[in-house]
Amino acid sequence: MADPQPLLSQLSDHTSDSHHDQQYNKKASMDELIEQTIGKFGWAQVVQAILVSLASIFDSQQAFLSVYTDAEPTWHCINNCDSSNLNICSLPADSEWTWDGIASKTIISEWGLECSTAFIRGLPASSHFMGCILGTFFVARLADSSLGRKNMLFLSCLVMSITTSITILSNNVWIYSLMRFVTGVGRASIGTCTIVLLMEKVGRKWRNLVGIMDFFFFTTGIVSLPAIAYMNRDSSWRTIYLWTSVPALVYSAFLYVFVSESPRWLLMQGRQEEAMKTLESLSTLNDIKLRMSSALYVGRKTSKVDVDDGFSSIKDLFGRRWARRRILALIFLGFGIGLTYYGMTLGIGNLGFDIYLSVVFNGMIEIFSFVVTYLVIEKWNRKSSLLIMCVASGIFSLMIILVGVERYETIKIGLELASFFGACMAYNMIMIYAIELFPTCVRNFATSMARQAITFGAVLSSILVAAGGDNKLVAYVVFGIVILCCGFFVLCLPETKGAPLFDTMDEQECHDNIDSIVV
Incomplete structure (x- = not known):
């Protein structure tokens, strides 16, 4: 009797081929290719996600470093100093009072800035965030055109770490502010390149998870600052810069060697061979299925609309009405969130609570916000979630001023944490939302x-915190009103939950037009 196995094998192979013919009978789009090849979250993607997310640790450290390096240290009276007089500027220096610890603990004590204007004391932090804003226009756009996500992230980390190291050579507030400005320009693209690179390397199902992972590493950097500052509490502010710059420099080398480029960006640039190699390194599929998916994509005309010109991103965003409306709404929304998010952290010393514990509490609240954010974005839509968090954050911030300046520190820190929690949730959501909108x-x-609208809010928040004067809680009124009003700009944006990531402006516009007709 003839062996039936060859016939069954042929039938099986024919059935399998027929199945694949039906499955891939039409040319795969870029989003379909991503879903077919790296739709599952394999170990290779986990490793890549961790390596990329590490950049957020050093990014957040530079954002909030001024909480310790630019703070006014504690002081005590000597001789016949009137301890009831809390205005240090009314006392003769070196004869009536002295700093607790070394004079070089912060830039305020080393350069005698304790009686300077709010503008001078807030200049370094504001300069840093202004550098971040300008860096967006002159640097960040290159990640969409010539450099790509990975190279832009590498260069940003490298410039940030080098300029941070050079900052320790500053001998006055003007040079120091200049170096902080250059550091801001360097780190302008880190946050966006990180989250975009993460979300473009995974399927639709895992976008929320890797976004939360990035936020977790960002907060890890914030929480590490109190530990670094406390270990060096008897040392100069320059030591803290050294502790944060050297690890960032080492990380830059690891990033360049081990992190791969976004396959979406490579395909948009027409570099299909590199893109397929990247997909192969990330994919959990076997070689046959991957080759089949790749073969169907090869030959597809890769759209390079407005990606060769470095300024094409600006022209596209503001040249189309729907895109202009979205980006302006995001800018106003981001400004309100940023003013409160950064203001709550930078102004933590104004509440009369321990500066080390306060930052730790903020970090713990932010970590908790990641868990809640993940649960919320899985079940609720983006618009209502953002609006609720902005309104809640604004209300709690306004309540701080009702408590008063001189008492109830525990209640004030509790309200601050509640407002900060809402701002953290809003910050997390808007970054994921922005990626899905374009x-x-x-x-x-x-x-x-x-993100830089958020940073612009940080610029103003640092000035508000420094300009508090006798009533250091006035800034919280501004924080509350602004985030409350700006939160309503989310109503101008479409819902994106569960939507695919599109590749060109025409594809996005076509999809939005179809959705509007259906609605």
């Missing part, structure tokens, strides 16, 4: 615009 060809620049 296609690949402008995604990094659009996300950078949203």
Whole structure:
């Protein structure tokens, strides 16, 4: 009797081929290719996600370093000093009072800035955030055009770490502010390149998870600052800069060697061979299925609309009415969130609570916000979630001023943590939301615009905190009103929950038009 196995094998192979023919009978789009090849979250993607997310640790450290390096240290009376007089500027220096610890503990004590204007004392932090804003226009857009996500992230980390190291050579507040400005320009693209690179390397199902992972590493950097500052509490502020710059420099080398480029960006640039190699390194599929998916994509005309010109992102965002409306709404929304998010952290010393414990509490609240954010974005839509968090954060911030300046520190820190929690949730959501609102060809620049609107809020918040005067809680009124009003700009944006990531402006516009017709 003839062996039936060859016939069964042929039948099986024919059935399998027929199945694949039906499955891939039409040319795969870029989003379909991503879903087919790296839709599952394999170990290779986990490793890549961790390596990329590490950049957020050093990014957040530079954002909040001024909480310790630019703070006014504690002091005590000597001789016949009137301890009831809390205005240090009314006392003769070196004869009536002295700093607790070494004079070089912060820039305020080393350069005698304790009686300077709020502008001078807030200049370094504001300069840093202004550098971040300008860096968006001159640097961040290159991630969508010539450099790509990985190279832009590498260069940003490298410049940030080098300029941070050089900052320790500053001998006055003006040079120090200049170096902080250059550091801000360097780190302008880190936050956006990180989250965009993460979310472009995974399927639709895992975008929320890797976004939360990035936020977790960002907060890890914030929480590490109190530990670094406490260990060096008897040392100069320059030691803290050294502790944060050297690890960032080492990380830059690891990033360049081990992190791969975004396959979406490579395909948009027409570099299909590199893109397929990247997909192969990340994919959990066997070689046959991957080759089949790749073969169907090869030959597809890769759209390079407005990706060769470095300024194409700006022209596309503001040249189309729907894109202009989205980016402007994101800018106003981001500004309100940033003013409160950064203001709550930078102004933590104004509440009369321990500065080390306060930052730790903020970090713990932010970590808790990641868990809640993940649960919320899985079940609720983006618009209502953002609006609720902005309104809640604004209300709690306004309540701080009702408590008063001189008492109830525990209640004030509790309200601050509640407001900060709402701002953290809003911050997390807007970064994920911004990525989903725009296609690949402008995604990094659009996300950078949203993030730098947040940073612009940080610029003003640092000035507000420094200009508090006798009533250090006035800034919280401004924080509350601004985030409350700006939160309503989310109503101008479409819902994106569960939507695919598109690649060109035309694809995005076509999808939005179809959705509007259906609605």
